[in-house]
Every structure is written in structure tokens, then in C-alpha cells.
Amino acid sequence: MSANHDSANLLEVRGLTKIFGTLTACNHVDLNIAKGEIHALLGENGAGKSTLVKMLFGSLEPNSGEIFWDGQPVRIASPGAAKKLGIGMVFQHFSLFEALTAAENIALSLDDGSPISSIAAKARALSYSYGLPLDPESLVGDLSVGERQRIEIIRCLLQTPQLIILDEPTSVLTPQEADKLFETLERLRSEGKSILYISHRLEEVKRICDRATVLRHGKVVGHCNPRQETAASLARMMVGNEVKAVVRAPAEGIETAPALLEIRALTRKPATPFSIPLRNINLTVRAGEVIGIAGVAGNGQGEFFESVSGEALQPEAGSVRIRGKDAGGMSITGRRLMGAAFVPEERLGHGAAPRMKLSENLLLSRHATDGKAFVGSGGMVKSAAIYAASQRIIEVMDVRKSAPDPEAAALSGGNLQKFIVGRELDRKPSVMVVNQPTWGVDAGAAAHIRQALIELARSGSAVLVISQDLDELFEISDAIAVMHNGELSKPLPIAEATFEKIGLLMGGAEPGHAEHTLETA
Amino acid sequence: MDITVNILLTIATAATPLLIAAIGELVVERSGVLNLGVEGMMIMGAVGGFGAGYLTGSPWIGLLAAIVVGALFSLLFAVMTLSLATNQVATGLSLTLLGLGLSGMMGTSFVGQPGQRLPNLDIPGLSSIPVVGKLVFGQDPVFYISIVLTAAVMWFLFRTRTGLTLRSIGDSHTSAHALGIQVIRYRYLAVIFGGACAGLAGGHLSLVYTPQWVENMSAGRGWIALALVVFASWRPWRVLAGAYIFGAVWIGQLHAQAFGIPIPSQMLSSLPYLATVVVLVLISRNKRLTMMNTPASLGQPFVPDR
Numbered sequence: 103m104s105a106n107h108d109s110a111n112l113l114e115v116r117g118l119t120k121i122f123g124t125l126t127a128c129n130h131v132d133l134n135i136a137k138g139e140i141h142a143l144l145g146e147n148g149a150g151k152s153t154l155v156k157m158l159f160g161s162l163e164p165n166s167g168e169i170f171w172d173g174q175p176v177r178i179a180s181p182g183a184a185k186k187l188g189i190g191m192v193f194q195h196f197s198l199f200e201a202l203t204a205a206e207n208i209a210l211s212l213d214d215g216s217p218i219s220s221i222a223a224k225a226r227a228l229s230y231s232y233g234l235p236l237d238p239e240s241l242v243g244d245l246s247v248g249e250r251q252r253i254e255i256i257r258c259l260l261q262t263p264q265l266i267i268l269d270e271p272t273s274v275l276t277p278q279e280a281d282k283l284f285e286t287l288e289r290l291r292s293e294g295k296s297i298l299y300i301s302h303r304l305e306e307v308k309r310i311c312d313r314a315t316v317l318r319h320g321k322v323v324g325h326c327n328p329r330q331e332t333a334a335s336l337a338r339m340m341v342g343n344e345v346k347a348v349v350r351a352p353a354e355g356i357e358t359a360p361a362l363l364e365i366r367a368l369t370r371k372p373a374t375p376f377s378i379p380l381r382n383i384n385l386t387v388r389a390g391e392v393i394g395i396a397g398v399a400g401n402g403q404g405e406f407f408e409s410v411s412g413e414a415l416q417p418e419a420g421s422v423r424i425r426g427k428d429a430g431g432m433s434i435t436g437r438r439l440m441g442a443a444f445v446p447e448e449r450l451g452h453g454a455a456p457r458m459k460l461s462e463n464l465l466l467s468r469h470a471t472d473g474k475a476f477v478g479s480g481g482m483v484k485s486a487a488i489y490a491a492s493q494r495i496i497e498v499m500d501v502r503k504s505a506p507d508p509e510a511a512a513l514s515g516g517n518l519q520k521f522i523v524g525r526e527l528d529r530k531p532s533v534m535v536v537n538q539p540t541w542g543v544d545a546g547a548a549a550h551i552r553q554a555l556i557e558l559a560r561s562g563s564a565v566l567v568i569s570q571d572l573d574e575l576f577e578i579s580d581a582i583a584v585m586h587n588g589e590l591s592k593p594l595p596i597a598e599a600t601f602e603k604i605g606l607l608m609g610g611a612e613p614g615h616a617e618h619t620l621e622t623a
Numbered sequence: 624m625d626i627t628v629n630i631l632l633t634i635a636t637a638a639t640p641l642l643i644a645a646i647g648e649l650v651v652e653r654s655g656v657l658n659l660g661v662e663g664m665m666i667m668g669a670v671g672g673f674g675a676g677y678l679t680g681s682p683w684i685g686l687l688a689a690i691v692v693g694a695l696f697s698l699l700f701a702v703m704t705l706s707l708a709t710n711q712v713a714t715g716l717s718l719t720l721l722g723l724g725l726s727g728m729m730g731t732s733f734v735g736q737p738g739q740r741l742p743n744l745d746i747p748g749l750s751s752i753p754v755v756g757k758l759v760f761g762q763d764p765v766f767y768i769s770i771v772l773t774a775a776v777m778w779f780l781f782r783t784r785t786g787l788t789l790r791s792i793g794d795s796h797t798s799a800h801a802l803g804i805q806v807i808r809y810r811y812l813a814v815i816f817g818g819a820c821a822g823l824a825g826g827h828l829s830l831v832y833t834p835q836w837v838e839n840m841s842a843g844r845g846w847i848a849l850a851l852v853v854f855a856s857w858r859p860w861r862v863l864a865g866a867y868i869f870g871a872v873w874i875g876q877l878h879a880q881a882f883g884i885p886i887p888s889q890m891l892s893s894l895p896y897l898a899t900v901v902v903l904v905l906i907s908r909n910k911r912l913t914m915m916n917t918p919a920s921l922g923q924p925f926v927p928d929r
Contacts, residue, residue: 161801161927182803197798199791201915210791211802215784241915374914 111173112137112265112296113158118167120153127153129320130167135265140287140297142307142328145317146340146544148514151300154317155267158298159191160184185211190263192254192271198242205238208257221260229256232286247399248279255286266290267298272306276398277572277605284310302340302545303573304333318342337545345545348552351560353580356391362564363387363442363533364423368416370409378402380409383590385583387533387564392556393593394579395568398608402588403568404447407537410566411444412437413452424533435470443531445523447538447568449515453522456511460503461485461492463510464525471529491528499524500550516543523551527558534558537568552578572601586610628757630874635758635766636832638870640665640824642769644848645855645862646776647820652852653780654813655793657922659715660700662845663722664818668693668825670726673836676739676829685739686765686826693822694815696722701814705807708924719845727838738834741765765827772820777859789813793918796925806925821845847896854903856913865903872898 115133119126128150135141145151156162158169160178169176171187178184184191198207205222212221222238229236234252242250251271258266268287272280287297287310301307307314307328314328316339324339337345363386370380380402387393397403408414410422416430423429424440434444446452454463465476465488475491478484489507496503499520503513510518523539539555540548556578559565568585569575575582581593584607591607644661651658671692676685700718703709743763744750750761780786789809792799796806828840847869855861872895880888907913 159801160803180803181801185803191801193801197795197801199794199798201794201917201919202787202791206787206791209784210788210799210804218787243915374910 110136112171114170114173115154115158116168116170118154118157118169119165120150120157120162121165126320128157128164131317131320131322133315133322135296135298136313137264137296138291138294139312140291140299140310142311142314143298143300143317144302144304144307144314144336144340146302148319148516148544149317149340150320151317152269153320155191155269155298155300158184159189159267185261185263188262188264189267190258190261190265191267191269192251192258193269198250198253200241200243202242203238204236204240204242204245204253207242207253208238208260211257212260225256225260228259232256232259232289233282234286246401248275251275251283255283259290263295265296265298267300269300270302271299272301272303276608277601278609279398280306304328304336307336308333316340341545346549346553348549348556348577350556350578353391353560356388356580359389359391360426361386361388361423362425363410363535363566365410366421366423367418368406368409368421370405370414370416373405373414378405378588380405381588385566385590385593387566389532389562389564390559391580392559392565392567392578394575394582395566395585395590396572396575396582396604396608397568397570397585399570401585401608403537403585405588406585406590407444407446407535407568410535411442411446413446438467438471438531440533441531442533442535443526443529445526445534445536445539447541449518449522450511454510454518457509459507459509460496460501460513460521461488461507463521464488464492464495467525468529492525495521495524495528498528500547516547519543520547520551523554527554530558530561531563533564533566535566535568538571539567539569540571540574548574572604575604576601584608628754630878631758632762634867634870634874635762636870637873638866639763639766639769640827640832640844641848641851641869642863642866643765643772643827644821644824644845645851645866646769646773646859647817647824648848649852649855649857649859649862650776650780650789650820651813651817652921653793653857653918654789654810655796655918655920655923655925656704656810656814657711657715658697658700658704658718658814658817659712659849660697660718660722660845661817661821661849662841662843663719664693664696664821665722665825665828665845665848666726666839666841667696667722668822669829669840670730670733670825670836671822672826673733673738673829673834674729677733677736677836680739682739682741682830682834685830686741686823689822689826689830690819691822693825694819697814697818697821700818701811704924705810705814708926711922711924723839730836730838733836734838736836738836739830740834741830763827763831765823765831768823773859773863780859790918793920796920796923800925800927806927810925821848824848847899851899851903854900854907856907857916857918861903861906864906865899868902869895869899 111134113135115131117130118128119130120128131154143151157164160180160183169178205218205225208225209218209221225236225238234255236252236256271283290297299311311328314326315322316324365383365385368380368383372379378401409416412432412434416422419428419430421430424437424442427440429437429440450456455466469477476484476488501517501521539551555565579596581595582599582604583593584591584604586608587610644665648661668689672685672689675688676682700714703714704711741763743761746760750756780790788804792804792806792809800806825841829836851862851865855865876891876894880891
């Protein structure tokens with residue numbers, strides 16, 4: 103990259119550094135974004151992508167380094183300053199207000215003081231012109247994640263930015279919704295706008311991005327034209343070495359294997375105004391198989407997991423059966439004693455108690471099932487045995503940590519996830535239910551977790567995986583069912599499943615006649 | 624007829640301080656801040672208002688002083704919780720304790736002194752119309768302020784952009800910050816507004832309700848105002864309804880006690896609380912509406928990372 107301030111560059115970043123305590127999240131990062139290009143920012147979780155973007159959007163202050171906008175040095179002190187320059191952002195974890203309408207949400211980010219009704223009209227017109235239909239009067243809390251993202255995008259476009267930053271925009275979309283988004287981005291590029299596109303989905307980056315900057319451990323490790331690279335070569339740049347492919351041996355004799363987890367006509371009313379009711383869900387997971395549940399976030403997966411794990415009890419005892427016995431009225435511990443293990447989506451607060459040590463977290467989930475090993479006579483805790491067990495898990499799962507037995511909150515998200523999954527695998531449960539097994543986990547560790555889940559199934563357990571990551575589900579599942587609006591489709595054997603079929607089911611369509619759902623508001 | 628009018632007037636007088644303090648706290652909580660110091664700010668307003676009125680001889684200056692003292696006292700809470708990010712519950716509770724103690728100390732020389740009373744409105748002709756005249760045109764000035772204030776807060780919160788911004792901060796301060804909204808500045812203003820309202824409510828107690836200074840004269844009204852806000856699910860008109868139900872049952876049970884109805888007086892005294900809770904729970908049955916109006920970031924300290 104040349105060092106002169108090229109006027110074709112809309113944004114230039116020189117030596118940007120951000121230090122948190124002992125961690126250098128961004129280390130002398132250089133980045134150039136030309137006018138009218140889609141520029142990819144690639145990197146694993148924890149590579150420093152989000153930190154870099156937050157500095158560009160003014161919500162974090164760099165420790166050192168310079169930013170040039172249109173050739174002029176600038177200091178971006180706040181998100182407001184970034185907006186004034188012409189930088190718009192579509193957030194990964196949406197910055198929307200659930201209790202307000204779409205129009206009110208949009209109005210909040212515009213400073214012109216025009217009445218809400220005129221903003222609603224403008225938003226509606228713009229949304230249709232970009233093929234992202236939007237009802238400004240609807241309440242955000244009622245909308246799907248895909249619709250929420252439309253609001254974010256429209257809100258960003260109404261500010262007429264020159265540079266649009268999108269942080270992992272497709273992680274919550276169906277494949278068809280993602281296609282729609284790519285059309286929008288290509289149109290914006292043709293209008294001369296620049297886009298900084300953050301993703302770890304390499305196929306997407308190859309498809310729509312003109313240039314890529316790759317970050318690893320906070321440093322820029324390369325620039326490339328993604329169209330001339332393969333997904334494997336991009337992954338190598340991101341990770342630094344080859345990622346081991348997951349091997350899935352064919353499952354045999356599944357049809358006759360015993361059903362270890364059965365869901366029978368599971369129905370649940372919404373617990374809060376914004377939660378999804380479950381409607382007559384039926385599913386059987388047999389010994390030896392991995393069943394995947396796909397779906398756009400917020401279609402009832404969380405409610406389904408709660409019902410299966412026992413975080414929420416069912417009035418019908420027979421609606422959840424574990425190893426042939428009714429478990430609907432059992433607590434989490436009761437279900438664990440029947441041989442099941444659970445890994446919830448939220449690591450801190452559900453999967454682990456943040457301010458407790460790893461060994462203590464081990465005891466919390468296994469004091470009942472491993473009572474003899476961990477709890478002695480008179481209810482005294484056997485600290486040494488627990489410590490030894492936690493160290494064993496740490497070693498098997500390659501958990502990286504800064505102290506021998508740190509607090510759960512002190513671990514990075516990916517490492518804590520490895521520990522939580524390892525803690526449950528260590529029990530060799532006959533039923534394993536996992537919600538988002540590798541969310542936020544780096545590629546190497548994700549492959550490790552996926553392989554372990556497949557091996558658990560092949561050793562005779564029933565494994566149920568809920569995930570938003572389709573690539574992951576295709577990698578590990580023997581059959582994939584799709585959850586949409588609280589209903590679960592029939593599992594599709596992996597040999598018959600394609601991205602298109604699953605994607606249409608995720609969008610709520612029956613396979614075959616699906617187009618209309620994508621066009622209507 | 625006269626008795627009915629007088630009862631209605633006393634109900635309004637009993638409800639007015641609750642309404643004003645609760646409307647102020649509603650704005651504070653809509654911005655996502657929980658200030659449990661209402662009782663403390665109220666009693667400070669009461670002593671400040673009485674003192675200024677007593678020393679200057681003008682109840683109007685007294686009323687102004689009550690507002691200023693309440694606002695200044697809330698500023699202490701704002702600095703602690705917003706700039707120093709202390710725990711809002713603990714800080715609010717200490718504000719109440721501090722206010723009760725401090726007002727007692729400041730007021731020692733006022734005990735037993737004759738106070739200033741704000742005159743009732745008196746419009747020649749109109750105020751002497753039977754029934755309506757006294758109710759509509761003959762009440763104390765703070766009563767009219769409380770009604771105008773409630774309407775103004777409703778209009779502000781749900782009809783103006785600034786009000787929308789305030790509500791958005793209460794819904795999610797992280798999202799608001801990400802949009803470039805000055806979260807802390809809005810919250811400062813909301814807290815000070817709440818303090819001014821609590822001060823005004825206190826001023827009503829010592830300049831209208833019982834124009835004298837008695838230690839602890841707020842007698843838990845700040846806590847009732849706080850409860851009203853929650854039970855009214857953060858909606859101004861429900862706060863108004865709640866304050867008047869409380870006032871009505873309060874006055875009603877006083878008369879019942881005077882008539883010697885054979886129900887233990889303790890039971891009767893608990894009636895206003897019970898009635899208010901029952902009625903407000905009934906009107907906030909709609910879970911969805913309640914969720915939508917509950918400020919989701921209520922009580923959480925906001926520290927933007929830099």
C-alpha cells in the first residue's frame with residue numbers, strides 16, 4: 103500500500119492502535135478504502151475487527167494512529183462526529199429500540215427535526231426503491247431479525263453516508279435475504295458509495311468484495327483481491343495455518359436405533375409479548391445421530407431449547423421424553439439425571455456463572471449427576487477431585503486461560519464455550535442438546551467442537567444441535583429440520599438437503615412455492 | 624352540597640403533591656434512571672419552601688425556593704449516579720435518609736412558627752358559581768400547576784422529538800449512545816426535572832396543605848409517588864388516576880373514622896394503599912402494553928467505553 107494521500111481514497115487509516123489493559127486489540131492497523139468499492143475486513147473472532155470499526159465510528163478512542171477522511175486528518179470523537187463526516191453503520195448487534203416503532207427508530211438517528219410522519223413516508227419510499235420493503239408503523243419488538251436489519255440499513259441510508267460499515271450483516275439472514283442484501287450493496291457501489299464489509303463468511307466476500315484486508319491477532323496480515331483467492335487460501339490468511347476439516351463418518355442402522363430424545367406435540371404459549379409461541383413440535387433423535395435445527399434467530403429456537411432443557415417446564419409430561427421416559431415436568435437437574443446434557447446459547451448467565459471459577463462452574467452443572475465423585479459425606483465438596491476434572495476438560499478442549507483456575511468471565515467467549523461444551527461432553531451424556539455450539543469460537547476450535555459432537559453421536563448418543571450457521575449444520579448433521587415462527591419442519595436427510603431448500607424453509611415457505619415471501623412487505 | 628364540594632377539594636389537595644412528585648419521577652424513570660430519593664427531595668423542598676416563605680413573608684418566593692432546593696438536592700444524586708456511576712438504588716436510598724435528617728436539622732428553628740399560605744385562586748364572579756366555581760376556579764395555584772404539568776409531560780414524552788429521544792435512552796442506553804445521543808446529558812436534565820417536581824410537591828405540603836413546618840411532614844408520600852409510577856406502568860394519565868384514587872380513598876377513610884364506623888382504624892388507614900394497588904393492577908392487565916412502556920434500561924448505570 104502506498105503512503106501518499108491518494109484522493110481516490112475516501113478513508114485512510116495509519117497505524118491505528120487500541121490497547122485494553124494488557125491486550126493490544128488493534129496493533130498499528132493500516133486500512134485504505136477507495137471511493138465506490140466494497141472492501142472486506144476479514145478476521146476471526148477476536149482478531150480486532152470490531153475494535154477497529156468502533157474506532158472508525160467514534161465509539162472507541164484510539165491510543166495512537168491517524169485517520170484521514172478525503173485526504174484530511176480527522177478525529178472521530180463520537181458516533182455523532184462520524185455521522186457528520188458521512189460514515190454510517192449497520193450494527194451486528196442491532197442498535198434498535200424494541201419498544202418503539204420502525205419510524206421512531208429511524209427518526210432518532212436523523213437530526214433534521216422533521217415530523218415522524220414525513221420520515222415514515224421517506225423511509226417507506228426509500229425501502230421500496232431498494233427492494234427492502236418496510237412498514238414504518240410496526241413495532242420493532244414484533245419484527246424478525248431480517249426485518250430489523252432492513253430498518254438499520256434504511257436508517258443508515260437516510261443519513262446519505264459516503265461510507266457504510268456493515269458488521270457481520272448476513273449472520274442473521276436466510277440465504278435468500280442475503281442475496282437481496284448483496285443486490286442492495288452492489289447498487290450502492292454503483293452510486294459511488296464505499297462499503298466496509300465485515301464478515302467471516304468467505305464465499306460471500308469472494309462474491310461481492312473488490313478488495314480485502316485481513317486481520318489476525320490485532321495486526322494486518324495481508325491485503326488481497328478476494329476474487330483471485332480460494333476460500334481455503336483466505337481461511338489460511340485469517341487463521342495462520344490450515345484448518346482441519348471435520349470428518350463425518352456415515353451413520354449406520356439409525357432407523358432401528360432406540361429413540362433417546364423424543365419431542366411430542368410440544369406447544370408453549372409466549373412468556374413475554376416479544377417471545378415466540380411453540381406450535382405442535384414433533385421430533386425424534388435416535389442413538390447415533392446428529393440432528394440439526396436451522397432457522398433465522400428469534401423464530402422460537404430459544405423457547406424450544408428452554409423447553410427441552412427444563413429451564414421451562416411443560417404441563418404435558420409426555421411432550422419431552424428422554425430415553426423413553428416422560429421428562430416434561432422434570433427440572434434441569436432431573437433431566438440431567440436421566441442422562442441428558444445441555445449447552446445453552448448464553449454462555450455467561452446460563453452456561454456459566456461469570457464470577458465463579460471454572461472448577462466451581464463444573465460443580466454447579468454436575469453436582470447431581472456426579473455426586474459421588476464431587477461431593478463427599480455430609481455434603482462436603484471434594485475440591486481436589488473437581489479441580490482435577492476441570493483441568494482434564496481444559497486440556498482435552500485446549501482452553502486457553504491466564505490463570506490455573508480463572509473466573510468464567512475472565513475467559514474469552516470462544517475459550518469459555520470450549521470449556522462449557524467440554525464440561526458436558528466429559529460426562530458422556532446419552533442425550534446432548536446444544537444451542538449455537540460454536541458462536542464466537544475461532545475456526546480451529548469450532549472444528550474441534552464439531553468433531554467432538556459427531557464422535558459423541560457415533561459412540562451411541564443422540565445429539566441435537568440448534569444453530570444459525572448453515573455451514574456448520576451441513577458439516578455435522580445427519581438430518582436438518584428448520585424452525586420458523588415456532589413451528590418445526592420435518593427433518594430433511596442430509597443427502598437431500600441443499601442450501602436453497604433449507605433457506606426457503608427458513609424464510610417460512612414450503613419448498614416449491616416460495617418466491618412470494620421474499621417480495622412482500 | 625357544600626360538604627360534597629369540600630370533600631372533593633380536600634381530595635384534590637391530598638392528591639396534588641403525589642401527582643407532582645410522581646410525574647417528575649416518571650420522567651426520570653423514562654430516561655432509565657431510578658431515583659429512590661423522592662421522599663428526601665420532597666422533604667427538602669418542604670423545609671426550603673417553608674423557610675423561604677417564613678423569612679421573606681412571601682409564599683410565592685417560598686414555592687420558588689422549594690423547586691430550587693429540590694432540583695439542587697437531586698443534582699447531588701445526578702453527579703453520583705451519572706458522572707460517578709454509583710449504584711442508583713443505594714444512592715437514592717441515601718438521598719432519602721440524608722434529606723430527612725438534613726431537613727430536620729435545618730427546620731429546628733421553624734417548628735411552631737406560623738407559615739405562609741398560598742392563597743386560593745379567586746376570580747370574581749366565576750369562583751362563586753355554585754359547585755363548579757370552587758372546584759374549577761377556586762383551588763390553590765399548585766393544583767393548576769399539577770394538571771398543566773401532567774398534560775405537558777404527556778405531550779412532551781409522546782409528541783416531541785426530544786421526548787422520543789428521552790424514551791429511547793430509557794429503552795436502551797447503549798443503542799442511544801451508538802446513535803450519538805448524549806445519554807448522560809439527557810439523564811442529568813431528567814433527574815433535575817424530577818428533583819424540581821419533588822421539591823414543588825414538598826412546597827405544596829408546607830405552603831398549602833398544612834402551612835407550617837413539622838419534622839418528617841412528607842410522611843411517606845415520596846414512597847407512594849414512587850410506587851404510583853410503577854403501578855401506573857410509566858404512563859402519565861394513569862399516574863393522575865392513581866394519585867386521585869389514593870387521595871379519594873384517603874379522605875374517604877378519614878371521614879369513615881370520624882363517623883365511628885366499627886372497622887379498626889388500622890384497617891381503614893391501609894385502604895388507600897390497597898385500593899390504589901388493586902385499581903392500577905387492574906388497568907395494567909395488558910402485559911404487552913406494560914412491557915412496551917417499561918423503560919428496559921431502568922436502574923442500570925451507563926458507562927460508555929472509550
